[in-house]
Amino acid sequence: MAFEKLMAEYETRRAKALGMGGPDKVARRKKSGQLNARERVAALVDENSFIESGLFGTSGVYPKEADETPTDGKIAGFAKIGGRDVAVVVNDFTVKGASTSATNGKKVGHMKRTATERGMPFVIIGESTGARLPDAMGARGMGQLLGNDNTQFRRTRETPMAAGVVGPSFGSSAWFACLSDFAVMHKGATMAVSSPRLIEMALNEKVNLDELGGWRLHAETTGLIDQVVDTEEEMFAAIKTFLSYLPSHNNETPPVMPVPAGSGADMAGILSLLPEKRTQVYDMRKIVKYIVDKDSMFELKPRFGKSALVALSRMNGKSVGIVANNPLHRGGALDADACRKIVDFLVLCDSFNIPIVLLVDTPGFQIGTEAEKAGAPGKIMNFMNAMTLLTVPRLSVILRKSYGRAYVCMGGGRHTDDISAWPSAEISFMSPEFATTIVHGVKPGDADFEARLAEIEQGSDVWGLASVYAAQAVIKPEETRDYLIRMLEVYQLRMTKGVGQHLMRTWPTSY
Numbered sequence: 001m002a003f004e005k006l007m008a009e010y011e012t013r014r015a016k017a018l019g020m021g022g023p024d025k026v027a028r029r030k031k032s033g034q035l036n037a038r039e040r041v042a043a044l045v046d047e048n049s050f051i052e053s054g055l056f057g058t059s060g061v062y063p064k065e066a067d068e069t070p071t072d073g074k075i076a077g078f079a080k081i082g083g084r085d086v087a088v089v090v091n092d093f094t095v096k097g098a099s100t101s102a103t104n105g106k107k108v109g110h111m112k113r114t115a116t117e118r119g120m121p122f123v124i125i126g127e128s129t130g131a132r133l134p135d136a137m138g139a140r141g142m143g144q145l146l147g148n149d150n151t152q153f154r155r156t157r158e159t160p161m162a163a164g165v166v167g168p169s170f171g172s173s174a175w176f177a178c179l180s181d182f183a184v185m186h187k188g189a190t191m192a193v194s195s196p197r198l199i200e201m202a203l204n205e206k207v208n209l210d211e212l213g214g215w216r217l218h219a220e221t222t223g224l225i226d227q228v229v230d231t232e233e234e235m236f237a238a239i240k241t242f243l244s245y246l247p248s249h250n251n252e253t254p255p256v257m258p259v260p261a262g263s264g265a266d267m268a269g270i271l272s273l274l275p276e277k278r279t280q281v282y283d284m285r286k287i288v289k290y291i292v293d294k295d296s297m298f299e300l301k302p303r304f305g306k307s308a309l310v311a312l313s314r315m316n317g318k319s320v321g322i323v324a325n326n327p328l329h330r331g332g333a334l335d336a337d338a339c340r341k342i343v344d345f346l347v348l349c350d351s352f353n354i355p356i357v358l359l360v361d362t363p364g365f366q367i368g369t370e371a372e373k374a375g376a377p378g379k380i381m382n383f384m385n386a387m388t389l390l391t392v393p394r395l396s397v398i399l400r401k402s403y404g405r406a407y408v409c410m411g412g413g414r415h416t417d418d419i420s421a422w423p424s425a426e427i428s429f430m431s432p433e434f435a436t437t438i439v440h441g442v443k444p445g446d447a448d449f450e451a452r453l454a455e456i457e458q459g460s461d462v463w464g465l466a467s468v469y470a471a472q473a474v475i476k477p478e479e480t481r482d483y484l485i486r487m488l489e490v491y492q493l494r495m496t497k498g499v500g501q502h503l504m505r506t507w508p509t510s511y
Contacts, residue, residue: 021094126173
């Protein structure tokens with residue numbers, strides 16, 4: 001009878017924990033069209049693969065609140081995504097707004113630490129109000145809440161980390177999104193340091209949620225979000241797709257996938273995508289899609305630093321990172337945001353053994369007062385520094401323009417293992433038009449401008465680069481995909497079985 005009583009208590013406590021914030025709160029979420037935390041777990045992970053950790057956790061500071069804090073507002077455990085083990089935390093907003101407490105902080109720390117030590121990705125879905133009050137108040141509260149685990153916020157990129165931002169995401173939900181290798185934000189969510197209510201009290205400032213931390217702000221201005229989605233289902237799909245390009249940990253190579261039928265089928269027409277006039281714009285995405293495996297281009301930060309394009313893709317079934325200039329924006333001139341975006345991506349690829357392909361068509365770096373105010377010189381040097389620290393295979397293809405210091409940052413000057421170029425490539429210190437004016441003192445419209453321009457242009461063609469072996473090959477555009485696939489084989493890291501040195505594993509994820 002004693003055992004029966006114990007088991008009955010177990011079932012009662014288990015039902016309470018699984019019920020989250022109670023039937024009324026769960027019903028209200030359903031009515032508003034929001035998934036609850038357990039539904040989010042089920043949508044994210046492989047079916048029947050989730051095993052929970054900390055099911056019976058409750059508030060540890062105020063035991064009298066134990067009945068009000070099932071799982072203490074954070075559902076944590078281990079599961080599989082795409083057949084591979086992951087550690088997962090999903091915030092349960094129905095329990096005290098998923099606010100951070102001493103108990104659930106331990107749960108998050110345990111998941112993060114275990115993922116790092118045992119070599120599995122860590123995924124966190126944030127929706128929270130920030131630190132729990134009054135638990136965090138006073139010296140005792142601070143000591144318990146913020147002093148129990150310093151591994152939660154340490155990033156050394158041993159394993160991939162992905163975050164979803166949904167609903168109000170203040171405090172730790174924002175911190176983890178900024179720490180992650182990949183952060184996806186649901187439209188309608190707000191990500192910020194603190195809530196509008198606290199801002200209004202502290203600063204007497206009425207806050208607009210979108211201006212405070214809406215998706216447009218983070219996708220277009222701060223660059224803290226990698227992708228934006230319309231639905232929660234799209235958010236989970238994006239996280240799964242991101243993880244499919246990465247290894248489970250940094251001491252292995254990414255998984256190899258079957259090559260989709262039709263990959264490379266359009267290569268014969270790729271040159272038609274490139275305008276003959278150097279100043280005419282085009283969308284580099286179209287060229288990337290021709291070169292990589294069919295439907296494998298997974299772009300990051302598409303609304304931020306738009307003169308650069310970065311994307312995870314596959315070539316011949318193997319993960320590859322694409323870094324490209326996009327002349328559709330600023331003519332492909334790289335500004336401070338574009339540099340930061342590229343560096344973030346280079347660090348990601350190098351940390352997880354993903355080879356890099358650079359597709360070059362840029363007139364150089366953005367200049368002027370706007371660029372200087374944005375810290376362009378520092379961002380350019382970060383870019384160059386990152387290029388010198390890469391240890392994964394990297395290949396550069398010059399399609400059209402490659403001018404000035406950007407030539408070096410985009411792989412020139414032995415900053416890549418192999419440089420190839422299309423016959424359409426032009427390489428010089430600056431635009432031939434500007435150089436003509438500076439060197440010869442004539443400007444467009446002057447009688448001898450065109451003749452002087454022709455002199456300058458003559459020395460900018462690809463054959464000068466090839467003649468001094470600064471380009472290892474000049475290739476036909478239609479050969480680009482096959483050439484890159486072969487060179488990725490040639491330059492693979494055989495002696496370390498595809499694993500790089502990870503010299504940038506401690507580079508900040510947000511700076």
